Amino acid sequence: MKPVRILIAPNAFKHSLNAMDVATAIEQGLTQSTLDCICECFPVGDGGDGTGALMIQKHNGLLVSATVNDPLERPVRSSFGLVNNGHTAVIEMANASGIQLLRPDELNPLRATSFGTGELIRLALDKGVREIVLAIGGSATVDGGTGILRALGIRFLAADETILTTPESLTGLATIDVSGLDPRILTCTVTILCDVDNTLVGDQGSAAVFGPQKGATPESVKKLDASLRRFADVAHHQTSVDMTRLKHGGAAGGVAAGLYTFLKADLVNGIDFFLAFTNFGEALDQADLVITGEGSLDEQTLHGKGPFGVAFQAKQKKLPVLGIAGNVPWEPDEALNQYFDVLLAIGNGPADIHTAMQLTQQNLIRTARQVGNLLALTGTIKTKS
Incomplete structure (x- = not known):
C-alpha cells in the first residue's frame, strides 16, 4: 500500500492561530496517528x-523594510515583498495600516488613515515594480x-481649498x-484581494459592518457613512464612476472602492487569486485527500472564503475534502455538503470562546490524530496509482 498523500490547506483561525501554525498543528496530529501518510x-x-x-513566502x-506612518500617522517599521524577479510587489495593508498596530484604547x-499603506506603494514604485498586489485584511481604517x-x-x-486628511x-x-x-502608479x-462582497455605504456598507470592529460607536458609524457618501458623490461627479455600486467596494473600509476609482485597480476574489498566484493546482495534482478549515465553517464560507476556494478546486479534481473548524453547523446545508465530505469541530467539550481560542492548537492536533487513526482503520482513502 502506498502512503496517503494529504494536502493540508487551511486559512487562519482568526484571533487564535495563523494559517501556517494551523497547518503545522494538523500535520503534527496526522504524523502522531497510525496512518501511513505524506503531508504537504x-x-x-x-x-x-x-x-x-x-x-511572499511561496x-x-x-x-523590503521601511519606516512609514501607522493608522494615526506615527512612525512604524513596516515591510513589503518583491517577487517575480522584482517585477511584482506584494503589500500587506495590515503591516502599515493595521488594527494590530493600535492599542484597543487607540x-x-x-x-485613522491608510496613508502608511500608500507610502509602501510609493516605495514599491521606487523599486520599479510593474505590478502591485495588495492584501487588505486587518485594517484599522x-x-x-x-x-x-x-x-x-x-x-x-474643502470649498475653501483646505486640505482634508x-x-x-x-x-x-x-x-x-x-x-x-x-x-508611475497608472502604468502599474x-x-x-478582497474577501468580502460588501458595498461602500449603507446598512451593509463598510462603516456599518466593519466600523464597530475598528472602534466605531453607533454615532461614529453614521459620521463615517456620511463621509464615504460625500466622497462617493464628489468622485462620481468628477470621474463618472459610481463607487457605491461596486461589489467588494466596502472591503477594508472602502479602500477597494477608492483605488478602483482613481487607480483603476482590479478588485478580485482573494482566494481565487491566491491559489493561482501560488500554483495550488500543482499541489492538488499530487494529493489523495485535502484538509482545509478556519475558525468557522458555515454558509458564509461559501461566499469567497479561503476554505471554499480550496474545496472548490479539490472537487474539480474529484478529491475528498475534510473541513476542520472551531465551529461548524449542527446540520450543514446541501451547499456545504457539496464541497465538504466531512465537517469536524475541534472542540473537546463545552468551553467559552476565550478558552476555546487558547486551546486551538492542541485541539487541532488531537482532532487530526483521531482523523488519521480512523482513516488507518477504515482504509477509505484511495491513493493515486
Missing part, C-alpha cells in the same frame, strides 16, 4: 491579514482609501485634485 502544508489566505506574507520573495476610525491616495499625490479639498473631515469634501497623482497593474 499549504496554508492559504483569501485577502485577510497574513495573506501577503504567505504569498515565491521566496525579498522583504482605535478611532474617524481619524474606514477612509475609502483616501489615505493611500493622499500618499500618492491626490489632494482632497481625516475620514471625519470628508463630509466637507468639495473637490478631488488628481493633478499631483504619481504617474494594481490588484486588490
Whole structure:
C-alpha cells in the first residue's frame, strides 16, 4: 500500500492561530496517528491579514523594510515583498495600516488613515515594480482609501481649498485634485484581494459592518457613512464612476472602492487569486485527500472564503475534502455538503470562546490524530496509482 498523500490547506483561525501554525498543528496530529501518510502544508489566505506574507513566502520573495506612518500617522517599521524577479510587489495593508498596530484604547476610525499603506506603494514604485498586489485584511481604517491616495499625490479639498486628511473631515469634501497623482502608479497593474462582497455605504456598507470592529460607536458609524457618501458623490461627479455600486467596494473600509476609482485597480476574489498566484493546482495534482478549515465553517464560507476556494478546486479534481473548524453547523446545508465530505469541530467539550481560542492548537492536533487513526482503520482513502 502506498502512503496517503494529504494536502493540508487551511486559512487562519482568526484571533487564535495563523494559517501556517494551523497547518503545522494538523500535520503534527496526522504524523502522531497510525496512518501511513505524506503531508504537504499549504496554508492559504483569501485577502485577510497574513495573506501577503504567505504569498511572499511561496515565491521566496525579498522583504523590503521601511519606516512609514501607522493608522494615526506615527512612525512604524513596516515591510513589503518583491517577487517575480522584482517585477511584482506584494503589500500587506495590515503591516502599515493595521488594527494590530493600535492599542484597543487607540482605535478611532474617524481619524485613522491608510496613508502608511500608500507610502509602501510609493516605495514599491521606487523599486520599479510593474505590478502591485495588495492584501487588505486587518485594517484599522474606514477612509475609502483616501489615505493611500493622499500618499500618492491626490489632494482632497474643502470649498475653501483646505486640505482634508481625516475620514471625519470628508463630509466637507468639495473637490478631488488628481493633478499631483504619481504617474508611475497608472502604468502599474494594481490588484486588490478582497474577501468580502460588501458595498461602500449603507446598512451593509463598510462603516456599518466593519466600523464597530475598528472602534466605531453607533454615532461614529453614521459620521463615517456620511463621509464615504460625500466622497462617493464628489468622485462620481468628477470621474463618472459610481463607487457605491461596486461589489467588494466596502472591503477594508472602502479602500477597494477608492483605488478602483482613481487607480483603476482590479478588485478580485482573494482566494481565487491566491491559489493561482501560488500554483495550488500543482499541489492538488499530487494529493489523495485535502484538509482545509478556519475558525468557522458555515454558509458564509461559501461566499469567497479561503476554505471554499480550496474545496472548490479539490472537487474539480474529484478529491475528498475534510473541513476542520472551531465551529461548524449542527446540520450543514446541501451547499456545504457539496464541497465538504466531512465537517469536524475541534472542540473537546463545552468551553467559552476565550478558552476555546487558547486551546486551538492542541485541539487541532488531537482532532487530526483521531482523523488519521480512523482513516488507518477504515482504509477509505484511495491513493493515486
